[in-house]
Amino acid sequence: MLHTIDHLAILKTHIIFLHLLLVLSLLKIFNCLLLLLVSGSCFSITVSKDTLNQAIWQDASIFIDASRQTTIEDVIDPIKTPFRPMIKGDLNPGVSGNKYWLKFPIRTDFDDPHHWIMHAEVSYLDYMNVYLVSDGEVVHRYINSDQDSFAQRSLDYRLLNTTHFHPANTQYTAYVETGMLKADTLSLNIRISDVVKFERFSKREQMILGMFFGACLTLMLISALLGWILRSNIYVIYSGYLLTNAFLWGFLNGYVFQFLFPQFGPFINHSYHIVYFAFAIMAIQFSRSYLETKNLSPTLDKILKWIQIVFTIGIIIRLFGIYAFPTYLSFIAILSLCFLPVVGYFCFIKGATYAKWYIVAWVIYAITLFLSALAALSNTIEWGMKPLLAAQFASLLESFLLALALIEKVKQLNSEISIVTQDSMRDELTQLVNRRFLNNKITQIFKHLRHDESLSLILIDADFFKQINDQYGHTVGDKVLIHLADTIREMTRPQDVVARYGGEEFVMILRTFDQESVKTIAERLRHHVKTKPYKDEQYEITLSVSLGVCPIEGRDLTQAIQYADIALYHAKSIGRDTACIYIPETHKVDVIASTL
Known part of the structure; x- marks a missing residue:
């Protein structure tokens, strides 16, 4: 019995010992947890x-x-x-x-x-x-x-x-x-x-960021040079936008302090928000100029202008030492640029068809600006400063795309000018070139003339055209002129030029090897017009023309037209439906005998 009691005592002792071990273990665990709470980590x-x-x-x-x-x-x-x-x-x-x-x-x-x-x-x-x-x-x-x-x-x-x-x-x-x-x-x-x-890492980083700022500077200088050469404000504004963009990232990277103003720490510290405002103002100004919002949408242009004024007031307030309000307003300024793709699209559907690259550029930049602002203003995005770096290099891509957008606009503008120029050199009724085109073209024609070729001019006048207008009306008269222009065009070779000179007069400039060829062409043209009367549902009108021919000497088109006019007057005076040629050497007019 005593032996049994001893075993029970030993068992109770073991149980108490195990409880003590358990308590000690729990205390050890609690101590580790307390250490974790105090130090934040069990590691170093x-x-x-x-x-x-x-x-x-x-x-x-x-x-x-x-x-x-x-x-x-x-x-x-x-x-x-x-x-x-x-x-x-x-x-x-x-x-x-x-x-x-x-x-x-x-x-x-x-x-x-x-x-x-x-x-x-x-x-x-x-x-x-x-x-x-x-x-x-x-x-x-x-x-x-x-x-x-x-x-x-x-x-x-x-x-x-x-x-x-x-x-x-x-x-x-x-x-x-x-x-x-x-x-x-x-x-x-x-x-x-x-x-x-x-x-070693910082040297590589400095090289990469140096390439970024070098590209920005190069693009800015090229743009400023183009603005000076072309006397174009849009390139100057674009250059100003690139400058503020470079300063924005120079501040955020710390390079403005390191390389430009290393002695002015407080100045740099208080200038961040001013740079944000300046960047937003220039981005909006470039957009207004590029998209021509003043012409496309005056209301939108006024809104953008007032936004620029508010941001300018923000700069003034910040310069007076007020901090809190300009701080939040400067972030709003940056975020407001996220709406520029919408502005671009609005102008695109309003007629600014050249704005495609502008929209693409600002979509890319706006997304990265929004994400970087969101990451900076809150802990919603757990990307650290990655969105900021993405925005920086997106800004470089955006700058190149905006350069493409400028090129696209210039190309479209040149195309529109070319169309207007062509329209100004083309007769609206007959679609032949006009007198202005001849004056501009004659030098080019002489430049491409072969050494054994010469130029001659035929001045063509519709006979009795005033009577046609009086008898049939001006509407039919216009149709007759169109028919006559088409008839003359049929007789024109690829190397020749035919133009409406004014009223019922037309001019042909011919490249030939001798005067006999000119005479033959003039006589064939006279005969061709006579054999192709004007016809419509009501009328059939037989037409004839008088022609004055003259060689163009000394590249003097004006003198040649005066001589051809003398020959034309002679053709009309002897009965019309005739071709005459002016001989400069003798200052005489000869009738071209028909060879048909």
Whole structure:
């Protein structure tokens, strides 16, 4: 019996021991969870020679300070500052004036010391202070602000950055203090890299972005040159739009600060929204000029003009130091450009058929601008700054497409001018070329004349045409002229030119090798007209013509027409239905004998 009691006691002891183990395990698990809540991760960021642009958020915890009063001494205390694990939705807080603290452990790769760089993702972050803490003490402080000159940055790089030489076998807890001095958009996507690897990366990045700005500058200079040569405002406006577009991306990339104004950090910091406004104003101005909205839709043009005025007021307000209202208005300015494809399509259906490339260009740019604005203003899109990069290179594609759109417009304009010019050189009634065409064409005809060829002119006049008008009316008279023009055209060779000279007079310019050929053509034409009377349902009218022929000497068309007119007058004076030729050498007129 005693033996049995001993076994029961041992069993109870084991059960109590197992309960103690279970409690200890639960306490251990709770301790890990508490550590996870405090530190944000059970892992640490390990920097090695292969580390490049590693995002820290997955290994970081975050504390949002709405009061903006906390210091590094405050956040070291886990009781005063309750950090929580950072999630991807924290990367883009939208428009915010809060101070953000990011916390994460960081160490080097085993026994290998490393020189690393930590940098922001966007150029418009106001400050990014880095503190390295060991055993509850701040051992390194790096204060970075875009209010400072560019020369004060740790590394000669376009974005705020901190470099640190990390000893081997050393682990720190890193605290990043970041945010905006006034409410604005920001990104908390801080990245870390090995310095050597990052410098190689930054050189490639600078080459790519340099090619982007080089292409923008080249396109802008070509456009400005064309505007100066052609005296065309549209090219000047397009060049101005390209300039504001380049400045927009120069600001967003940090290159305007780095290369143009490295000593003027506060100036750059306060100019972002002004550049947004200027870009929107120039985009709308180019659209108004290119689409000719003033002619196609005066109401639409007034709306666009008033939008430009509102954005100009936004610039003025911002220059007076007011921040909040212009900030939101500048984002509205950028988003308003998403409606330009609609404006283009409206003008297209109104008659601006050359606007196809314009619509395509702005559809591409508008989509990427909308997505980048959405990503910057909210955490709806978890793409980080990828939409912004997409918008930047979409802007280059859009610039080239707008150049194509300008070419398309110029081609259509030239086509319309050509049609108008052709119409102005063609007789509306007979569809023959007119006197203006002859005056312009004669030089070209002489240029293509062979050495053994000569030019002659035949002046043709319809006999008794006034009587036809009086007897049958002007409507029939017009039809008779059309019939006569067609008859003359039938006798015209491909190398000859026939024109209506005025009234019932016509002119033929012939390329021949001798005067006998000219006489033969003139006589055949006279006979052909007489054998082809005008006929319609009511009338049949026999026609005849008188002809004055003269060689064109010294390329003087006016003199040749005067001599041909003398020959024509002689043909009419001897009875009409006759062809006569003026001989310049003797200043005499001979009747061309019929050979038919």
